[in-house]
Amino acid sequence: MNDYTPGPESGLPPIRATLEGIESSRIREVSDIGMTMEGVTPLWFGESDMTTPDFVREAAAASIAKGETFYSSNAGIPELRRTLAKYESGLRSREIGPERIVVTISGMSAIMLAMETFLEAGDNAIVHTPIWPNCIQTVRIMGAEARLIKLDDGPEGWTLDLDKLFAMADERTRAIFINSPNNPTGWTASAEDQARLLEFARARGIWIIADEVYTRLSYESERAPSFLDIAKPDDPLVVVNSFSKNWCMTGWRLGWMVAPEPLVDTFTKLVEFNFSCAPVFVQRAGIAAVEQGEDFVAETKALYRRNRDMVYQRLAAIDGVRMANPPGAFYAFIGVDGMADSLAVAKRILMEQKVGLAPGSAFGPGGEGHLRLCFAVQSDKLSAALDRLAASLEAGVV
Ligand SMILES: Cc1ncc(COP(=O)(O)O)c(C=O)c1O
Numbered sequence: 001m002n003d004y005t006p007g008p009e010s011g012l013p014p015i016r017a018t019l020e021g022i023e024s025s026r027i028r029e030v031s032d033i034g035m036t037m038e039g040v041t042p043l044w045f046g047e048s049d050m051t052t053p054d055f056v057r058e059a060a061a062a063s064i065a066k067g068e069t070f071y072s073s074n075a076g077i078p079e080l081r082r083t084l085a086k087y088e089s090g091l092r093s094r095e096i097g098p099e100r101i102v103v104t105i106s107g108m109s110a111i112m113l114a115m116e117t118f119l120e121a122g123d124n125a126i127v128h129t130p131i132w133p134n135c136i137q138t139v140r141i142m143g144a145e146a147r148l149i150k151l152d153d154g155p156e157g158w159t160l161d162l163d164k165l166f167a168m169a170d171e172r173t174r175a176i177f178i179n180s181p182n183n184p185t186g187w188t189a190s191a192e193d194q195a196r197l198l199e200f201a202r203a204r205g206i207w208i209i210a211d212e213v214y215t216r217l218s219y220e221s222e223r224a225p226s227f228l229d230i231a232k233p234d235d236p237l238v239v240v241n242s243f244s245k246n247w248c249m250t251g252w253r254l255g256w257m258v259a260p261e262p263l264v265d266t267f268t269k270l271v272e273f274n275f276s277c278a279p280v281f282v283q284r285a286g287i288a289a290v291e292q293g294e295d296f297v298a299e300t301k302a303l304y305r306r307n308r309d310m311v312y313q314r315l316a317a318i319d320g321v322r323m324a325n326p327p328g329a330f331y332a333f334i335g336v337d338g339m340a341d342s343l344a345v346a347k348r349i350l351m352e353q354k355v356g357l358a359p360g361s362a363f364g365p366g367g368e369g370h371l372r373l374c375f376a377v378q379s380d381k382l383s384a385a386l387d388r389l390a391a392s393l394e395a396g397v398v
Helices: 017-021 026-034 054-065 078-091 107-118 134-141 162-167 191-204 261-274 280-292 294-315 342-353 379-394
Strands: 101-104 124-129 145-150 152-154 157-159 173-179 207-211 237-242 255-258 331-336 370-374
Touching: 017 134, 026 342, 054 280, 078 101, 078 280, 101 107, 101 261, 107 134, 107 173, 107 207, 107 237, 107 255, 107 261, 124 134, 134 145, 134 173, 162 191, 173 191, 191 207, 294 331, 294 379, 342 370, 342 379
Parallel strands: 124 145, 124 173, 173 207, 207 237
Antiparallel strands: 101 255, 152 157, 237 255, 331 370
16 A cells, blocks of 8 residues: 655655644644734643743753763663652552653653554544544554544533443554543543543553643642552553643653553663653753652642632633633633634634633544633733633623
8 A cells, every 4th residue: 555645746755645634733823823922921832831940950950060961771861760650659559660661752752652652554542532632643643543532511521421432442442542631621530430441441452541741730639540540560551741741841841651561662662763862961850850849849739720710710600601610730621602613713812812822623523612721820910811811702702
């Protein structure tokens, strides 16, 4: 089979046909315009407006000053793998050893490594939506089918019908992707949901890729339930995590995964052929973040909780607005009655109110009709942006 498509009209050689169907992110369609404008409050990306804490930056600076500028081991420097193993074991109710940790250059790259490991053309992976678009597109980049199941949107919030999900699996299903707490809805899988998913995956020989980058951001408990709380070391489970959200390190590009030990060799090999290793000075910063960052994680979570409640109180009461207070992550996913083109509305709100939001349509089926707002910013800035956004919504922006 010819998997190549003729090159563009420029006369360049062919590229993989699979890539023709890959859309660029619609979040960028709004932010690309907004970034050229003055006075915009950007709430479109999934990041805080706080710079990385000093103790993290200082650790990286010290490492550079020491001359740690060389290649290092594929799976991560032993000190960081040990630190992460201790961190995970402390959070979960069981021991997780460093031999199960692979350091990556972001949560994003961990997701891509998992897709490269499990999927090829003809396979499928089940992914719930709305979801961060990258979780769908990485399946498609592998030439596999993304089987999308919509979360149900009720007055009490979002839920996932597991029986429906199980019925979608067939003999070519290689992975189930679960992002909890979820970007953009905040949906958070219960421990019972996770137990059922794990049991199904074990029985059917299907991998679970659990994206737990928001696991510390649960507003209903100390932290969200994790598959790692209940999984055995040899379960078909890969858990993706990131330094971006907990320690305000989006620009550093550092993440990790927890995998069954026999799979770590495969991931380590793939790290070599993707990015070879994470920079050592970034890994040193990661160690400082984990070892000294608990107060920072607690303070930022308290800020996000206050912000979350402010968004809910300010917007949920507006006529035509539908939203439940999200139980996790740091986004409000705002349903607006009658809105059929969230991209156009996000652009209009940007031009008229200088508030930068992400269109719900960027997040796959079930996302249209919504706008995503990231509330991980300083409260006064958020409050002023909410005044302007509320004015648009009250005036019936759709
Ligand atoms: C659900 C989810 N997974 C993974 C990531 C990846 O984060 P990073 O690549 O910055 O580690 C994000 C970032 O927004 C996300 O929302």
